Amino acid sequence: MTIPEILRQLQYVPNGYKFAPYETALRAAIEQRQAIVPELIAAIDRVSANPTPYLHKDNSDYLHLYAIYLLAQFRETQALDCFLRFFSLPGETSLDLTGDMITERGAAVLTSVCGGDPAPLLRLAHDESVNEFVRGQAIDGLLVQGIWGERPRDAVIAELRGLFATLPKPGDPRVWAQWVSAVNDFDALELLPEVRQAYADKLVDEGVIGLEDIDPAVPRKPRGYTPPTREEEYRWFCERNIPIDAIAECSSWFCYIDENEVVKPLDDADHDNKDRPDVTFDLPPAEIPAIPSLPAYTPPKPYIAPLKMGRNDPCPCGSGKKFKKCCGK
Numbered sequence: 029m030t031i032p033e034i035l036r037q038l039q040y041v042p043n044g045y046k047f048a049p050y051e052t053a054l055r056a057a058i059e060q061r062q063a064i065v066p067e068l069i070a071a072i073d074r075v076s077a078n079p080t081p082y083l084h085k086d087n088s089d090y091l092h093l094y095a096i097y098l099l100a101q102f103r104e105t106q107a108l109d110c111f112l113r114f115f116s117l118p119g120e121t122s123l124d125l126t127g128d129m130i131t132e133r134g135a136a137v138l139t140s141v142c143g144g145d146p147a148p149l150l151r152l153a154h155d156e157s158v159n160e161f162v163r164g165q166a167i168d169g170l171l172v173q174g175i176w177g178e179r180p181r182d183a184v185i186a187e188l189r190g191l192f193a194t195l196p197k198p199g200d201p202r203v204w205a206q207w208v209s210a211v212n213d214f215d216a217l218e219l220l221p222e223v224r225q226a227y228a229d230k231l232v233d234e235g236v237i238g239l240e241d242i243d244p245a246v247p248r249k250p251r252g253y254t255p256p257t258r259e260e261e262y263r264w265f266c267e268r269n270i271p272i273d274a275i276a277e278c279s280s281w282f283c284y285i286d287e288n289e290v291v292k293p294l295d296d297a298d299h300d301n302k303d304r305p306d307v308t309f310d311l312p313p314a315e316i317p318a319i320p321s322l323p324a325y326t327p328p329k330p331y332i333a334p335l336k337m338g339r340n341d342p343c344p345c346g347s348g349k350k351f352k353k354c355c356g357k
Contacts, residue, residue, distance in 0.1 A: 029052070029053060031063055031064055033053075033056075034056050034057050035064075035067060035091060037050060037052075037053035038050065038053050038057070038090075038091050038095075039088075039089055039090065040089070041088070041281070047278075047279050050094075051275055051279065054094065054098070054274055054275050054278065055275070057094075058098070061102055064098075065099070065102065065104055065106060065107070068094075068095035068098055068107070069095070069099070069106065069107055069110045071092050072092050072095050072096065072099075072110045072111070072113075072114050073110050073113065073114075075092045075114065076110070076113045076114045076117060079121050079125060082125055083121070083124055083125065092114075092125070093278075094274070094278060096111070096114075096129070096137060097272055097274040097278060098274045099111075099140075099141060100136070100137045100140035100141065100272040100274070101272045101273060101274045103140050103141065104140075105141055105142070105143040108141045108142060108143075108148060111137075111138065111141050112148060112151075112152070115130070115134075115158070115159075115162045116152070116157070116158050116162070118157065119159065120159060121159075122159060122162060123159060123162075130159075130161055130162060131161055131165075131347060132268075133269075133272070133277065134162065134165030134168075134169075135165045135166075135169045135171070135172045136169075136172055136269045136271065136272055137272060138152070138165060138166055139169040139172040139173055139178075140271070142169070142173070144173060144178035144179060146173060146179065146183075146187050149167070149169040150170075150187065150190075152166035153166040153191060153203070154194065154195065154196070156199070156200070163200070163203050163206070164202070164203060164206030164209075167188075167191065167203075167207055168206070168210055168213075168265075168269070170184050170187050170188065170210070171184060171210055171213060171214050171265065171269075174214070175265070175266050175269065176271065184214065184216075185214070185218055185219065188207070188211055188216060188219060189218075189219055189222060191207055192207070192219070192222040192225075195207065197231060198229075198230070198231055199231065201232055201233035202233050202236060204226055204231040204232045205233040205234075205236035205237050206236075207226070208223055208226065208232055208237050208242060209236070209237050211223055211242065212237065212241065213261055213265040214262070214265075215258045215262050220242075223239070223242060223243065224243065227239045241255075
């Protein structure tokens with residue numbers, strides 16, 4: 029495929045479309061990396077310069093999403109400035125333009141273009157004009173540099189300690205909660221004195237993470253689930269932040285269906301069967317078969333807090349997103 033053909037194919041994502049032609053275009057882009065990088069950067073910059081049309085419900089141009097994932101896979105440091113411009117868009121603009129990318133893969137995406145330099149991540153983390161979720165992912169990006177072997181553990185811990193001294197105070201309590209979460213995920217108990225001081229100064233949103241979640245000296249409140257160990261939390265963090273594979277990331281979008289999936293049509297008689305809502309709306313049958321025996325290890329159930337919260341509060345399911353963008357939809 030030529031570069032114009034690749035860009036045309038990656039521009040549109042109609043619902044329910046087969047992924048095969050998009051995978052072909054992504055593979056062609058990877059093969060022609062050097063030639064396509066400037067085009068991918070330009071696609072992101074076009075959105076940053078005028079995001080409004082891309083936020084419209086009828087927008088069908090998604091090239092910037094493919095571009096972000098491809099440049100992240102390439103570890104393309106030339107894309108750093110355009111990433112910073114895009115992810116520094118005001119309010120929730122960058123979140124609205126990327127769906128769940130920031131909350132689920134933001135740390136890996138940002139880290140990919142930094143070339144092992146923590147300065148761009150620190151700049152995002154300190155900037156109070158940047159969305160709090162982006163700032164939180166920038167903090168996590170420091171950890172990602174450590175687990176990817178780009179920086180030694182001691183250097184990452186030094187950066188986290190430096191953030192305690194330099195983050196705006198009182199600042200955004202959710203950003204401070206993300207800082208505490210990063211200390212916890214990295215098992216950096218060397219920073220417990222700073223963590224305790226942050227809670228003493230009432231900097232942290234305790235609805236996101238409490239002192240008892242990280243400080244072994246503080247008794248945990250009774251819970252309906254078994255809290256994960258530090259080893260499990262660190263392992264999960266590493267698994268969530270593996271390097272970007274553009275094809276794997278894009279193929280998981282809901283708009284693509286499995287080419288081998290066989291969908292059995294409903295019988296005509298079932299469409300108006302008001303006594304069988306499970307059939308009418310293609311829901312699972314009312315009688316669910318017995319659950320098979322579980323494997324030896326089952327991840328603990330997340331704590332689900334009562335839904336008594338504001339729309340802009342972090343969602344209690346632990347996704348990292350705001351309540352209004354997750355369970356509160």
